Amino acid sequence: MIRSIALPRVWVACPVCGSDDAVTVLREIVGDAHRVYARECPLDVQGGEALVRCRCCGMAYINPQPRLPANLASYPPSEETAYFAATRQERVGGAEHLLALLEQRLGSRGRLFDIGCGDGALLSVALERGWQADGIEASASLVAQLDANGLVEHVQLGRAEALAGDDARYDAVVLLNVLEHTLEPAAVLGEAVRVLRPGGLLAVHVPNYAWGRLWGRRWHQLQPLEHKHYFAPRTLHRLLVRVGLMPLARFGLPPASPARARLQRFLAAFGLWPGSGLGMLATRRR
Ligand SMILES: [Zn+2]
Incomplete structure (x- = not known):
């Protein structure tokens, strides 16, 4: 029992x-x-x-x-490892897509910071593409695995509400499926803005509550022990503005299956796909 x-x-x-x-x-x-x-x-x-x-x-x-005491977690360590292994291919595809967007907007590669970098999939892709890339991750078991991936010198163990280091030192800051987990989203975004240079780009991606509302209790992202906050386009936009960012455009992360990606593009073209994920690019005001 x-x-x-x-x-x-x-x-x-x-x-x-x-x-x-x-x-x-x-x-x-x-x-x-x-x-x-x-x-x-x-x-x-x-x-x-x-x-x-x-x-x-x-x-x-x-x-x-x-509130989870420090000795308890929402997942057993074995499940966390299995999740990151099972979704790595999809996340590498998403990282390629997002980094290409950032490079196009910035006109170059530069210094990138990945908040909640998980198993380092995006960091690996960014380093391969010529970015100087660092990250922070709150899970000690994930940071331990980064050692095996050769990323250990690029990642610090810690929480996103208080980042170490100087102001305005990054050209791009990324938070992929992180903000919904945090206890204080405004404080996390405030720190992201602090380390972002004026004119730099912030990319944030969360589950889309505009989609979740349609599903009610059956929405698979409705996981209240892990996901505390449920953003829709209007509320995410408002919080980005509040912390000193200017939203520029929305972006999506492509699914691993090419057939699913084609179906989503087709439905989106007719305004029939609200998007299960919500990505926004924003810039720090100069
Ligand atoms: Zn409110």
């Missing part, structure tokens, strides 16, 4: 506009697995989470938010 555990939960204000006036959208969400892990040992989490939507700006977020 699996033991159950009560997690501490913290009430938060809207991460985009700061209002605490929100309406409950979904109650008692338990996701695919409402479990946490002490290494490989599973523990059931007591109670479900609620998804709320800010009445002022429309941002959707989990409230109150469960």
